[in-house]
Amino acid sequence: MTTRQSAARCGLALCEVCGQMSPLPPAQTPTRAKPRCARCRSPLHLRKPDSINRTWALLIAAYLLYLPANLLPIMETHSPFGTDEDTILSGIIFLWQSGSWLLALIVFSASIVLPLVKLLSLTYLLWTVKRGSTRNPLGRARLYRLLELIGRWSMLDVYVVTLLVALVQVQSLASISPGAGVVAFGAVVVLSMLATMAFDPRLIWDRAAERITQESPHA
Amino acid sequence: MHSEPLPAFAPESPPTALIACPECDLLLQPVPLIQPRSRAQCPRCGARLYSFYNDRLEKLLALSCAAVIMLLTAYAFPIVGLNIQGTYIETTVFGAIDKLWQEEREVLSGLVFVTTVMMPSVELGAILWLVIPLWRGVRPPGFAPVFRAFQMAHPWAMVEVFILGVLVSLVKLSHLADVLPGPAIWCFGCLMLLLAGLASLLDPYTLWHAWEDARATPAEAMEP
Numbered sequence A: 001m002t003t004r005q006s007a008a009r010c011g012l013a014l015c016e017v018c019g020q021m022s023p024l025p026p027a028q029t030p031t032r033a034k035p036r037c038a039r040c041r042s043p044l045h046l047r048k049p050d051s052i053n054r055t056w057a058l059l060i061a062a063y064l065l066y067l068p069a070n071l072l073p074i075m076e077t078h079s080p081f082g083t084d085e086d087t088i089l090s091g092i093i094f095l096w097q098s099g100s101w102l103l104a105l106i107v108f109s110a111s112i113v114l115p116l117v118k119l120l121s122l123t124y125l126l127w128t129v130k131r132g133s134t135r136n137p138l139g140r141a142r143l144y145r146l147l148e149l150i151g152r153w154s155m156l157d158v159y160v161v162t163l164l165v166a167l168v169q170v171q172s173l174a175s176i177s178p179g180a181g182v183v184a185f186g187a188v189v190v191l192s193m194l195a196t197m198a199f200d201p202r203l204i205w206d207r208a209a210e211r212i213t214q215e216s217p218h219a
Numbered sequence B: 001m002h003s004e005p006l007p008a009f010a011p012e013s014p015p016t017a018l019i020a021c022p023e024c025d026l027l028l029q030p031v032p033l034i035q036p037r038s039r040a041q042c043p044r045c046g047a048r049l050y051s052f053y054n055d056r057l058e059k060l061l062a063l064s065c066a067a068v069i070m071l072l073t074a075y076a077f078p079i080v081g082l083n084i085q086g087t088y089i090e091t092t093v094f095g096a097i098d099k100l101w102q103e104e105r106e107v108l109s110g111l112v113f114v115t116t117v118m119m120p121s122v123e124l125g126a127i128l129w130l131v132i133p134l135w136r137g138v139r140p141p142g143f144a145p146v147f148r149a150f151q152m153a154h155p156w157a158m159v160e161v162f163i164l165g166v167l168v169s170l171v172k173l174s175h176l177a178d179v180l181p182g183p184a185i186w187c188f189g190c191l192m193l194l195l196a197g198l199a200s201l202l203d204p205y206t207l208w209h210a211w212e213d214a215r216a217t218p219a220e221a222m223e224p
């Protein structure tokens, strides 16, 4: 059986832009010039620099905005009978009560469940990496790939509000204006996407691979 | 130095050296892919590594040209029309973005502009910039920065989410008034499919191999 070796352990860095492998001198070597890829001149590093701290910072910012995003009104409907304020949840309840239960379910998943699942999963990934966990790296790698895939779908409510604001503009009957909640909501989506991008999935495997090498030293 | 053998690399781009999985950093020895439309995955984490398609550059070119036409028509025509008691209102993407700006939600307006207009345009423009010269066998100028722009734009182009947003708004508005889906919604639908096709055809390994095979631009050839 061959040992599964990580490129970093062999002193090879993968260029994130062009996929070229380059030998990277050890970090201790004091060099003035930053190492760059020979083919495309992009900066080279073994892992995304400062990945954990940047991910934490973006994640905490996203958590802080999650509550205002869900509690503040995302749009205000002005009509001769007064002003109605809609939060994300009241919009979903309206869809449900008007019989569009499938759509209500989609919006509920995209706007309330997804952002929370995303924030909690990323926290879990960061926590297991920080703890040096070696358990189930494949499951965690798949979870990360899923997060990359689903994050964008939370933008749904931002687009719905945009279109409703643009269309419902009959001054004598009804007009809709965007609320502060939708700004916070957009910020949560952007921050959690940035946090996912800042996280380096290779960190999940680094510890797990170390343990495999220790277990089979004769490979 | 040991590495996992891999059952495949595209014949159009023969492997020159070891590669590493971008998602788990496993060192791999690439082997040519024989079967068209096949794709190599990392044996440890299952990440997409590279793929093999016949006439990839021609297909990329055709899909991206179609996508540019769809993109331009999608911006030019209204997405949804609304009939509230005799008053007909319709909006284009730019109209909706402009309305948010007037409502003094500049940040939000910017976010919608970036994700529905700017990033899809940057993505498509970058693909055309790279693929047209490569298809003719010439290296495009500024390959690396343009490729980086494409990589940066890709996750922020959210055409498919926007379409779902249009559908949800249609249902919400249908309780208020008569709604008429505009021509742009079909263009956006086609654009979504074209972008998905482009995403499955594009992979950095083969594009960079095509770059290595192509003739150097005169300026680069002058360099020592």
Ligand SMILES: [Zn+2]
Binding pocket: A015, A016, A017, A018, A019, A020, A037, A038, A039, A040, A041, A042
């Ligand atoms: Zn490179």
Ligand SMILES: [Zn+2]
Binding pocket: B021, B022, B023, B024, B025, B026, B042, B043, B044, B045, B046, B047
């Ligand atoms: Zn892998």
